Amino acid sequence: MDRFVLTLRCQDRPGIVRAFADGVVAADGNIVESHQFSDPDTGTFTMRVAVDSPADVETLRSLVEERVAPLDATVTVRPEAQRRRVVILVSKFDHCLVDLLYRHQIGELPVDIPVVVSNHETARNLVEQQGIPFVHIPVSPETKPEAEAQLLDLVRQHDADFVVLARYMQVLSDNLCRELSGRVINIHHSFLPGFKGAKPYHRAHERGVKLIGATAHYVTADLDEGPIIEQDVVRVSHTATVADLVAMGRDVERLVLSRAVRRHAEDRVLLVGARTIVFD
Amino acid sequence: MDRFVLTLRCQDRPGIVRAFADGVVAADGNIVESHQFSDPDTGTFTMRVAVDSPADVETLRSLVEERVAPLDATVTVRPEAQRRRVVILVSKFDHCLVDLLYRHQIGELPVDIPVVVSNHETARNLVEQQGIPFVHIPVSPETKPEAEAQLLDLVRQHDADFVVLARYMQVLSDNLCRELSGRVINIHHSFLPGFKGAKPYHRAHERGVKLIGATAHYVTADLDEGPIIEQDVVRVSHTATVADLVAMGRDVERLVLSRAVRRHAEDRVLLVGARTIVFD
């Protein structure tokens, strides 16, 4: 018996679960974990199911797809043992990268990392020490289209499922955002209330915020406004300097990003409109 | 179309979801929310489903029960509009009671409160002001069996679904615990690490704890050791006196208890062994 992870998304209507369950039974499968959510605003039904079955992935897929064919549903089927492949992008700040690599190394993060890409050389040593290829793609205003093309080539060549911006300080072009839509995760600092623009930690400090946080989200063409995957905060006091806020921000950023990456890698995040459904 | 809340629990095996979904489809029902969990340790399958259906509750129940009959499952079916009935017990500290009554009054807590019972007269005014009957059942070592019998009578007479100990300072007898098993929710303070015995806030203060918390749990014969429904903590510093700790404890207690009561009232808490499955 192997374990498979399936997701399904379609317009909500009666009979979805029965049709899906029919397919699983036909594959001699047993549902061991299941989450469903029917979004009242959009009428979208989403489901994530873990199934133990003696069938192979193609048989399971075709048996399920056959049953749900009338529903016009989007179905994904993946053997759980087949890990998601992720390309990590980083610039100079390496706290998120170090954290992801460590979790990967001790087996906590169920992904393969075929390559780490950076617009700087800073992280090369760190990455190569772990036996992971490192590719330096410098970016300047002139070379940006070319650099993005090179990045997209790498993503395809390594058959990557998704991309993580682990403090990658380059804004992706609208084009690349569309190309990789729903497949790029970014992390950025967040405050209550929000402070937009430059030097947000300085401005948060001036205002005396008592909480600083971080948000992991899918990248869209609308900068830092994509669907939120995970958020958290940490409490600060007036004695914290801007440097202290930045240090505490690093802790929140790496925690939040690693949780988002893990959930995405386990197919626990489904997009409905501008919202994520997170099946924990 | 009415909305119904169904729960199902049985030994895990293939085909449960299909059988259940068959019953729902037979009642022209549509599943609008569904949570399932298969506990790997005990092999117990649990499910909570919200269904919109034109059928009446008895029809829906019999259609579902018929389909799942071979599974030897425990099934509950309730129209969502039929609110759970809860008897609240309180002693002198009324912060949890005040909180529950307020949430009830503004419509946040989907329960009916047919009666509040206390071993003191302290809370009478507060309760009666809200138009809720108040019954004083004094308890002494000699009268305890009689008092518990009176309490159990009230629970039955008011057809109560469950009982909340909102800082009720009497230990229930083993007998009553068994009689109301899985139907009594208690709240008590909690610390990391635990401090058992008398004056826990004093001992937590002596040790300089940095977090104080509260745990809402089902009452079992094993004092304060029943299955945990909800927990939370709040951060404290060395400047907090024992009185401050107690005050902060009040805030956590009422938050945690109200969340536990709401989840229970919505049939979101299922018991598997000594653990709760909480379908948020």
Add this chain to the structure above:
Amino acid sequence: MDRFVLTLRCQDRPGIVRAFADGVVAADGNIVESHQFSDPDTGTFTMRVAVDSPADVETLRSLVEERVAPLDATVTVRPEAQRRRVVILVSKFDHCLVDLLYRHQIGELPVDIPVVVSNHETARNLVEQQGIPFVHIPVSPETKPEAEAQLLDLVRQHDADFVVLARYMQVLSDNLCRELSGRVINIHHSFLPGFKGAKPYHRAHERGVKLIGATAHYVTADLDEGPIIEQDVVRVSHTATVADLVAMGRDVERLVLSRAVRRHAEDRVLLVGARTIVFD
């Protein structure tokens, strides 16, 4: 021996603490709690001290002020037993009011509440049941100046130290903000990132936020942008409806507001520029 609470603020320079301590010693006083903070950005020194002394308040004040006279400092001295007087303003949503009145009633909030004011009649019963006068001051665009004058009269007539906007849905005029500068505390919902404008809970829901929060701050002419006193958040999931978010928001709002009111009432909040120094 009585206990006194003193605060001091001045430009930072050597010798402040010694001069202050000289005054306390001259009053046979003993410092039992002390917090100091020297703000590196503005060069402002702030201090809050609790002193036990056999002197009366005027003697203590003059002995301390004499010693710190060369520092051009702002000093406040208050017997701890002389509770701050607070006027509470409320509109229709009463969750914050109910919470403040309950904490006041059980002795957790060290304030006197001479009057509650509202632009609606809704809360009258609730307030008068606790023996607190309730004044209805309706506000319309035409009567706003008059209503604010009446409010200011009440503040003066009751010798109120500060004003709490416990979900008071009227924007105070710039004039009133200046008149009561640093003496009005407001509470409002907050999100990461911020959602400005109308229906913020709806917009937070659309975006799928994972945390909702609240901010208590001093009111300034710049709407919702005054110095932050306290903040907190609560975790939400995709299953929460807008109504659920609002309900969870109520819990955070009342917790955050009550903490801010208590700290302010205990002279633990000092303003330095747009930041608060909170001496917990």
Add this chain to the structure above:
Amino acid sequence: MDRFVLTLRCQDRPGIVRAFADGVVAADGNIVESHQFSDPDTGTFTMRVAVDSPADVETLRSLVEERVAPLDATVTVRPEAQRRRVVILVSKFDHCLVDLLYRHQIGELPVDIPVVVSNHETARNLVEQQGIPFVHIPVSPETKPEAEAQLLDLVRQHDADFVVLARYMQVLSDNLCRELSGRVINIHHSFLPGFKGAKPYHRAHERGVKLIGATAHYVTADLDEGPIIEQDVVRVSHTATVADLVAMGRDVERLVLSRAVRRHAEDRVLLVGARTIVFD
């Protein structure tokens, strides 16, 4: 001007702050940060002060000690630039070690790490890559006294200020605990309520806890019961396996330990009886 960190502890009595401030003024010093706490239970006064002064450390120390001599106080004086020296002990689990080394490397943790000691060889590569000496001291029941003597030698030879048990799985002897009293920081998992004994994560899982946490504390002869420096928790749900709980525990452990180490290294933690005073 250099910055100095001073701490003072003595029996509380009038005049302490004035005497101390006299000493600082005599050294042409300016107090830039100050925290004080007078513990009502034990009558112990504690203070931590940061001072900018043109004097050298010995002059400052003698000027302050001279003034506070009548108070029978314990005073420490340290140039802020003179970093605390810490010996880290580790066994096989390296998540806390990796975290401390990373924070040290990016300058977030103001300590020097002259040596890392382990009863296993596992971490050698990791440590030596950062240019830090690694010493393997195997421990068996027979060699324990000898191993502890070797450890104590290392602590002395490297002039270490304190020792961090970063998941060091050997219980220190009572003798060593006394020898290094108040200078050894340990981290261990914590739950609400506490689960003592073997396999705590398994037992927490069986009971269905909703929060898991970690406690950093000073080591005393009473196992895992020393004064608490820092604690935190993370929320878990019924879907988390024991392995998931352990993984989440790692995140809390490393956060909590690093905060405790930083505060200790900055002289922000003072011991009063079984409690810590933490001057954040």
